Amino acid sequence: MTALTIALLLLGLGLAAWLAARAKAMAFARPAAGAARVHSLPAYHGWYVALWAVVPGLIVLAAWSHFSGGLIYQTVIASPEAAALPAFDMQRQAILGEAYALATGGADAAFNPQARALVPVYEGAIAFYFWIGLAAALISAFAGGAFAYSRVSPHFRARTRVERTVMAVLLLASLIAVLTTLGILVSLIFESVRFFSMVSPIEFLFGTSWSPQMAIRADQAGSSGAFGAIPLFWGTIFIGAIIAMIVAIPLGLMSAIYLTQYASPTVRAWMKPALEMLAGVPTVVYGYFAALTVAPAIRDLGLSLGIPASTESALAAGLVMGIMIIPFVSSMADDSIAAVPQAMRDGSLAMGATKSETIKKVLVPAALPGVVGGVLLAVSRAIGETMIVVMAAGLAANLTANPFDSVTTVTTQIVQLLTGDQEFDSPKTLAAFALGLVLFMVTLALNIVALRVVKKYREAYE
Amino acid sequence: MSDLAFPLDPTPTDWNDAAMQRRIRKRYTAERRFKLLGLAAVSLSAGFLAFLLITMLAKGLGGIDIGFLTGSDATDPAQVGIWGAFKGSLLTMIVTLGIAFPVGVLSAVYLEEYAPRNRWTDIIEVSINNLAAVPSIIFGLLGLAIFLNFMHLPRSAPIVGGLTLALMTMPVIVIAGRNAIKSVPPSIRDAALGIGASRIQVVSHHVLPLALPGILTGTIIGMARALGETAPLLMIGMRAFIASPPGGFTEPATALPVQIFLWSDEVSRGFVEKTSAAIIVLLAFLLAMNGLAIYLRNRFETRW
Numbered sequence: 001m002t003a004l005t006i007a008l009l010l011l012g013l014g015l016a017a018w019l020a021a022r023a024k025a026m027a028f029a030r031p032a033a034g035a036a037r038v039h040s041l042p043a044y045h046g047w048y049v050a051l052w053a054v055v056p057g058l059i060v061l062a063a064w065s066h067f068s069g070g071l072i073y074q075t076v077i078a079s080p081e082a083a084a085l086p087a088f089d090m091q092r093q094a095i096l097g098e099a100y101a102l103a104t105g106g107a108d109a110a111f112n113p114q115a116r117a118l119v120p121v122y123e124g125a126i127a128f129y130f131w132i133g134l135a136a137a138l139i140s141a142f143a144g145g146a147f148a149y150s151r152v153s154p155h156f157r158a159r160t161r162v163e164r165t166v167m168a169v170l171l172l173a174s175l176i177a178v179l180t181t182l183g184i185l186v187s188l189i190f191e192s193v194r195f196f197s198m199v200s201p202i203e204f205l206f207g208t209s210w211s212p213q214m215a216i217r218a219d220q221a222g223s224s225g226a227f228g229a230i231p232l233f234w235g236t237i238f239i240g241a242i243i244a245m246i247v248a249i250p251l252g253l254m255s256a257i258y259l260t261q262y263a264s265p266t267v268r269a270w271m272k273p274a275l276e277m278l279a280g281v282p283t284v285v286y287g288y289f290a291a292l293t294v295a296p297a298i299r300d301l302g303l304s305l306g307i308p309a310s311t312e313s314a315l316a317a318g319l320v321m322g323i324m325i326i327p328f329v330s331s332m333a334d335d336s337i338a339a340v341p342q343a344m345r346d347g348s349l350a351m352g353a354t355k356s357e358t359i360k361k362v363l364v365p366a367a368l369p370g371v372v373g374g375v376l377l378a379v380s381r382a383i384g385e386t387m388i389v390v391m392a393a394g395l396a397a398n399l400t401a402n403p404f405d406s407v408t409t410v411t412t413q414i415v416q417l418l419t420g421d422q423e424f425d426s427p428k429t430l431a432a433f434a435l436g437l438v439l440f441m442v443t444l445a446l447n448i449v450a451l452r453v454v455k456k457y458r459e460a461y462e
Numbered sequence: 463m464s465d466l467a468f469p470l471d472p473t474p475t476d477w478n479d480a481a482m483q484r485r486i487r488k489r490y491t492a493e494r495r496f497k498l499l500g501l502a503a504v505s506l507s508a509g510f511l512a513f514l515l516i517t518m519l520a521k522g523l524g525g526i527d528i529g530f531l532t533g534s535d536a537t538d539p540a541q542v543g544i545w546g547a548f549k550g551s552l553l554t555m556i557v558t559l560g561i562a563f564p565v566g567v568l569s570a571v572y573l574e575e576y577a578p579r580n581r582w583t584d585i586i587e588v589s590i591n592n593l594a595a596v597p598s599i600i601f602g603l604l605g606l607a608i609f610l611n612f613m614h615l616p617r618s619a620p621i622v623g624g625l626t627l628a629l630m631t632m633p634v635i636v637i638a639g640r641n642a643i644k645s646v647p648p649s650i651r652d653a654a655l656g657i658g659a660s661r662i663q664v665v666s667h668h669v670l671p672l673a674l675p676g677i678l679t680g681t682i683i684g685m686a687r688a689l690g691e692t693a694p695l696l697m698i699g700m701r702a703f704i705a706s707p708p709g710g711f712t713e714p715a716t717a718l719p720v721q722i723f724l725w726s727d728e729v730s731r732g733f734v735e736k737t738s739a740a741i742i743v744l745l746a747f748l749l750a751m752n753g754l755a756i757y758l759r760n761r762f763e764t765r766w
Contacts, residue, residue, distance in 0.1 A: 191607060
């Protein structure tokens with residue numbers, strides 16, 4: 001936490017600089033009649049000097065915390081005490097690590113006696129570089145502060161400079177979103193390229209056999225390491241886009257229709273937040289509920305119908321996921337029904353149509369593009385959903401259309417491949433990133449199409 | 463009309479005619495049926511929510527006691543508690559809030575108040591809108607590849623979880639913040655500019671304080687989402703067995719939803735009660751956060 005100490009010290013210095021510069025500017029803030037007008041308020045002078053004091057210090061501090069670890073290590077290795085260390089790399093690293101933990105208070109007792117001898121060396125080196133870092137940070141802070149303080153004068157345009165800095169900070173903050181998007185793309189593509197150098201993309205995208213267990217020995221049976229992802233894609237579509245939508249579209253659409261067209265204001269005021277709560281329940285809760293309550297019920301239902309049913313049936317996961325998706329469908333349907341011009345509704349009612357006829361023949365067809373957009377967004381949400389399928393769907397990569405059977409999904413497999421020990425050169429681990437890339441691309445495409453459909457529809461009625 | 467042997471139009475026009483009465487009755491039945499169908503859809507959805515909550519309460523209420531609220535993870539279901547996981551969640555949320563809130567608000571201010579209309583601004587807007595729709599597990603993959611493999615931050619630590627969730631929460635705050643800033647009427651900006659305030663002063667003295675309730679509401683909703691998020695934390699290894707609460711941001715920790723996931727995998731029957739109890743605690747927190755957001759919106763938001 002030494003870097004934190006220096007950072008806090010720098011902030012204290014910044015405060016002092018702010019007060020000093022403001023006091024200096026206060027002296028000329030209210031000029032006598034006839035004197036030249038002051039450009040900036042005292043506080044802006046304060047901010048200007050404080051920025052000059054803190055920012056160079058923080059830059060030095062960042063550089064120091066980046067390099068000091070290596071420098072400390074070099075000093076310790078070069079010391080006479082370290083000459084007695086075993087030459088074997090792993091052993092030496094273990095002793096050094098132990099000595100470091102002892103020196104920084106991370107451990108209480110040494111396992112290896114050699115580590116004890118190194119502790120004073122480590123403590124000396126850490127203290128030495130701490131003082132160097134502290135001195136460098138303080139010198140740069142004082143130099144920056146003094147330079148800025150000397151510029152404080154009635155004509156100095158402190159406000160302009162401070163505001164320019166603020167604008168730069170604002171721009172930097174908004175660039176973080178672009179950096180995140182780039183980070184996602186680069187990391188997914190980078191690891192996927194490594195995966196596709198081991199497994200051909202054709203096999204991955206069109207193969208029908210998925211068993212990512214790699215053979216540790218060449219003669220091991222049953223661990224062929226097949227990476228055909230079609231069963232995964234099918235499982236994802238089956239649960240997320242078919243079963244879940246069969247549940248969510250009728251329930252969501254009818255709920256939206258009832259709440260906007262029939263319900264009294266009191267019912268609407270209570271039921272709308274209740275439905276929205278369905279989207280606020282954490283998915284891990286849905287997953288637990290699906291595994292604990294829904295899945296056994298589905299299995300019993302299947303057995304009573306004479307169908308051999310799995311405990312991890314696609315139906316259980318899809319059903320619960322459909323319930324989770326209802327608010328997405330219903331709120332989009334709600335918005336697009338509300339956006340249908342009142343004149344169309346009035347016209348239909350005036351012709352003698354009943355309310356339900358108006359809804360079925362006029363409102364829903366007119367609102368259809370918005371509803372379709374909402375359904376596409378819901379599908380993209382459903383296929384990216386992880387916890388429900390991890391907890392309630394299976395791991396067996398079956399290519400089946402029987403809802404009582406077990407299927408697996410892309411997200412389940414990503415979690416499965418990346419938990420436990422990870423080696424970043426095995427296709428098993430890298431396959432997760434390739435699956436992630438496919439998932440990212442598909443959800444992105446669905447979202448873009450959905451937003452375009454909704455936008456076009458809004459324009460039609462404006 | 464009745465003396466015509468072959469009526470040209472089979473539709474009855476006489477209101478008292480039996481066929482007309484039948485037709486009207488049929489249409490009214492269809493009307494009632496449709497309305498009932500809607501009512502059934504709403505009650506089915508709400509009923510499922512009620513069923514879920516009641517199931518959890520029935521199974522878990524007995525598991526909540528002082529030992530459960532103050533203890534940490536253990537192998538014996540009678541000994542387990544959630545304080546360790548809760549503290550992990552708390553540390554993670556502090557990191558998330560500390561990064562997502564300033565970055566989100568600053569981006570929202572820039573995009574809404576200062577950004578010039580050009581290609582760069584379009585790229586920023588498109589990436590924020592897309593990030594809001596990216597599945598959470600993708601953020602987990604990002605955290606694994608960038609924070610753990612590239613930057614070598616400690617595995618299973620709240621700081622990595624917090625960073626990952628911050629990237630996920632930030633777009634939510636930006637979108638809520640932009641809407642709040644947009645709803646401040648232009649006349650306020652014009653008045654401030656008119657008496658000589660600079661563009662930065664207009665925003666920091668007038669627009670931001672007026673938009674703050676809306677921004678806070680969006681932030682709380684985003685944080686509630688982050689608090690319930692499990693998948694990204696699994697990716698970065700926050701699923702360790704933690705027998706004592708984490709002491710700092712860089713120590714191995716787990717989070718409340720991940721703890722629920724871990725307990726749900728246990729075979730021992732005793733864990734069913736504890737898992738449900740942990741779910742009750744998590745849901746209570748989410749409910750409180752959403753309640754606070756609604757209160758803030760109703761109490762402080764000005765309708766112009």
